[in-house]
Amino acid sequence: MRLKLLNILTLCCLLVLCGCGREEEFAIEGKWKNVGEYTFGQAQEGAIIAFDGIKCNLYSPSDTYAFYKDGDSYTLECTSLNFSETMTFHVEVVDADHINLHRGDHVLELQRPGSGSSKTAEKALTEEEKKTKKQALQLVMYKNLADENGTPVYSDSIDIGESDLRGKMVIYNEDDVLLDGTSVERAAIVGEKENLVNIYFTPDGAEEYAKITAVSIGEQIAVISDGKLICAPTIHSEFTGSMCTIEGFTPADAQNVADALNSF
Numbered sequence: 001m002r003l004k005l006l007n008i009l010t011l012c013c014l015l016v017l018c019g020c021g022r023e024e025e026f027a028i029e030g031k032w033k034n035v036g037e038y039t040f041g042q043a044q045e046g047a048i049i050a051f052d053g054i055k056c057n058l059y060s061p062s063d064t065y066a067f068y069k070d071g072d073s074y075t076l077e078c079t080s081l082n083f084s085e086t087m088t089f090h091v092e093v094v095d096a097d098h099i100n101l102h103r104g105d106h107v108l109e110l111q112r113p114g115s116g117s118s119k120t121a122e123k124a125l126t127e128e129e130k131k132t133k134k135q136a137l138q139l140v141m142y143k144n145l146a147d148e149n150g151t152p153v154y155s156d157s158i159d160i161g162e163s164d165l166r167g168k169m170v171i172y173n174e175d176d177v178l179l180d181g182t183s184v185e186r187a188a189i190v191g192e193k194e195n196l197v198n199i200y201f202t203p204d205g206a207e208e209y210a211k212i213t214a215v216s217i218g219e220q221i222a223v224i225s226d227g228k229l230i231c232a233p234t235i236h237s238e239f240t241g242s243m244c245t246i247e248g249f250t251p252a253d254a255q256n257v258a259d260a261l262n263s264f
Contacts, residue, residue, distance in 0.1 A: 026074060026093050028067045029053055036109030039262050040101075041189075041255065043108055059087060059255075060194070067091070076101060085252060106259055137181030137261065139212075142220035142232040144176040162220070162232045170222070170229050178212050178221070179205060187261035190245070195254050197246045199261060206242045213239040225260040 031050045034043045041059035043049050049058050056065045059080045066077045074091035089108075092100040097115035101108040142162070145153045148169040183205025190196045201209055212221070213235050220232040231253075233246045249257065 025069065026096075028074075028076065028091070028099070031113055032099070032110035033113045034108065035111050036107065037263075038106050038108050038259070040103070040106070040108050040259065043110075048113065049110065080251075106263060134181030134184075136226050137184065138177045138224045139179040140172050140176050140222045140224060141178070141216070142222040144172050145222055145229070146171040162229070165229045166231065167228060169227050170224060172224075179208055183208060184261060187258045189251075189254050189258050191247075191254075194251045195247070195249045197249065197254050197257050197261075198243050199246065200243045203242070206239075209244070210239045213237070223257070223261070225263070230260045231257055 029051050031048050034045055034047050034049065037045070039045055042057045042061060050056060051065065051067070054064060056063050056078065058065070058078045062081055064079045064081065068075055074093060076089040076091050077086055078089070079086040087103065089101040089103050092102060094100060097112040099110050101110065143154050145165070147153070147165060148171060150171060153165070183202055185200045185202055185205075187200070188198045190198050216235050217237060218235065220234050222232040223230040231246065231249075233248070246257065
């Protein structure tokens with residue numbers, strides 16, 4: 001009887017010891033607020049994103065998602081029901097109330113509503129740093145581009161299509177830059193199928209862009225981000241107002257273009 005009692009006590013101690021060292025799994029369920037500069041789908045600046053275990057509103061209002069641990073890291077797979085498209089994010093758990101969703105070079109910063117800033121939050125950019133960052137977004141006439149080997153886009157013997165260069169590094173003279181990111185306020189995805197991108201200019205940017213389009217109807221204007229060609233829409237008419245619309249995208253391409261424009 002005494003031996004059995006000792007065995008039971010030993011087993012209980014082992015169970016307690018095993019449980020004490022177990023790391024609690026992180027749960028993404030609940031509401032999160034976008035507190036960073038990068039925006040994605042429904043996660044615009046200050047927007048609330050909710051995960052209920054099955055559905056979320058990260059990309060479109062009614063998505064499904066899978067959240068799981070892969071080794072020492074977490075992965076989020078978000079599927080848009082509208083477009084039957086799945087996007088994968090690496091989830092960086094900063095602490096219980098702060099996470100960063102990594103997608104390519106972009107980072108979506110989320111925090112639990114009502115919680116304070118994370119200890120690892122980066123310092124705010126100075127105005128000069130913001131300006132320098134915005135200047136990495138540039139608008140150049142497409143005909144003035146060359147590929148990374150120095151081959152001109154247009155010549156007597158070659159005509160490189162936009163699709164061949166999209167997403168790749170391009171070369172051009174700084175004197176050919178017509179506008180940069182300081183002339184752009186933001187971009188937004190619009191349209192019933194979410195395949196259009198609106199670009200909103202600053203007042204000075206709108207004035208300059210109007211001058212450009214007045215003498216460039218029928219030509220393509222390249223949107224370049226950190227040296228890579230994002231898109232090269234054709235100018236169909238003289239620009240007026242403060243916003244222009246770029247069309248001809250798939251929903252995924254529209255999201256990529258908007259992401260690039262809003263990352264500056």
